[in-house]
Amino acid sequence: MDDARFVFNLGLEQRSFWRREKHDRGSHPEHGSLDAVRITKATQMRELTRLRVELPWLRAGSSSVQQAALRDLDQAFANFYAGRARYPVFKRRDDRVGGFVVRDFAVRRLNRRWGTVTVPKVGRVRFRLSRSWAEITQGTSARITLRHGRWHVALTTPPAAKVLSGSESTAGIDRGVRNTLATSDGRMFQAPALTAVERARLLLLERRLTRQTKHVLRRKNGGSRRRQATLDQMAVLRRRLANRRTDWIEQTTTRLASGYALIAVEDLRVRNMVRRPATKPDPDQPGAFLPNGSRAKSGLNRSILASLWGRFQTRLEDKMGSARVVRVNPTNTSRTCAACGHCAPGNRESQAVFECEACGHLAHADTNAAVVILNRALSSLPAAGHAVSGRRSPAPAGSANQPAA
Structure with a gap:
């Protein structure tokens, strides 16, 4: 590597x-051209x-x-x-995340749980089978990566088939920080996190890491070796959290893809939402800056990234296809009433309670936003008459067939 x-x-x-x-x-020496x-x-x-x-x-x-x-x-x-990523950066020697690609792909099955992949200049390396052997043999190349102190092998295989739905119902999904996912039929999903004991353990290790020697050449009292041991212990917790989140994403998206024929989500620009706030120069003191709320924004950014909004949408579209996942404008979805369409900041009393000022409609704020998202998606489709999670979608404001709140 x-x-x-x-x-x-x-x-x-x-x-x-x-x-x-x-x-x-x-000029190039091989061509002899000027x-x-x-x-x-x-x-x-x-x-x-x-x-x-x-x-x-x-x-x-x-x-x-x-x-x-x-x-x-x-x-x-x-x-x-293409605007999909930032400018490439140099890879550090002490970077604990890295990998390489194996193009001359060759695998061999040992038993029901283990197989081997041939790594150039290394030989056969054993790996744990997490997929069926039929899928593994379809691989054309492999990428071997080091993440959180453990090696992984990812195989390049043909795209998986889309997950088929056994239902004709539709649903809207609202993504949040307190409740990671909320559907229009009242279901709630929460992304996993470290337990209280694990968070305390990670905080202890982070504080210990700040007091340990960073440079490799400084070996007094074994500082560098102790730092490496601390990093290994932190990697165990981070690997555990990464595995939980990956498992949760895959199971949740598969469950939703198989349970709904169409899902509406907000067209969120997560990358823009987690950007740092712009600095505010002090006009009275050149070189000084005014408070810009960066500390509060950094906490919100961590919560957004921990909620896995981007990974959820990507995996949902991979399994359902872009035709079954409809993106809608996210403007004022949390302030709009799903029953009458009235939009006002006062509709949302708190993080969880939504009470319309116009019609008195009372509902969970996240569920109400999910219904609004679904209504916007259905109104944008050419065909009408879709069911809202097993019931008729609310009619537009002012309609004679509008149901009571």
Whole structure:
């Protein structure tokens, strides 16, 4: 993994020249041309071949793994220019999260629970089977990653079939911080978190980490080794939390996809919602800044990220398809009455209680917002007559067929 990190960082350094006269580097020795040659994945692949001849320690590593690092770098820049990700950053040596790609994919089954995958320059490595063997044999490549002190292997397989629904009912889903998911038929889902004992343990380890030596060369009293041990203990808790959240996301999205024919969600821009607040310069004191609520905003950002809003929507659309998941405008969904359509800040008395000022409709605030989301989705569809979670959707305000609150 060290050689893959070296190749990735070296390729990133080449591509980081922003001026054209630096980005284009004269004639290429293989072509003998005086025309400028632009840095691309292909040119870096050729340079990697020559570099492996000059550096024996790099030649000792797998060429396919190193080439995959350049492919990852090229994809990272493609995501950046498309607006899907930030500018690529260098990979640190002490980074506890990393990985590489195995293109020459070969697996072998040992028994019902274990199999092996061939890793270049390493040999056969055993892994635990979490999928059926038929799915594993369809893999074309594998990405081996290190997350929270444990190695994982992810196989590239054909896309899974969509989850079919055995019901014709529809539902709206409101995403929140206190209640992670609330459906229009009154169901509530809560994302898992660390227990009170685990949170106290993690806080203790974080405080211990701040007092321990960071640099590897400073070995007095075993500081660096103790820091490594603390990081390993923190990784156990974080891995436990990550596994809980992944399991919850998969089970919840599968349950919803199989239970509803259509689901409406808010079209939230989660990345924009968790941005840091802009600084406020003090006009009276140059160089000073006014309070901007960054501490409160950071707490809200942590709660939003812990609620897994983005991962939930991504996995739900993967399993249901974009045609069965309708995104609606999220403006004022928590302030609009699902019965009469009246929108006012005073409708929501508290985080959980919604009482319409116009018609007196009383409901749980999250459930009311989910019904509003569903109504907006149904009104945007060309066909009418969809059921709202087993009952007729509320008619627009002023309609003669509007049900009583």
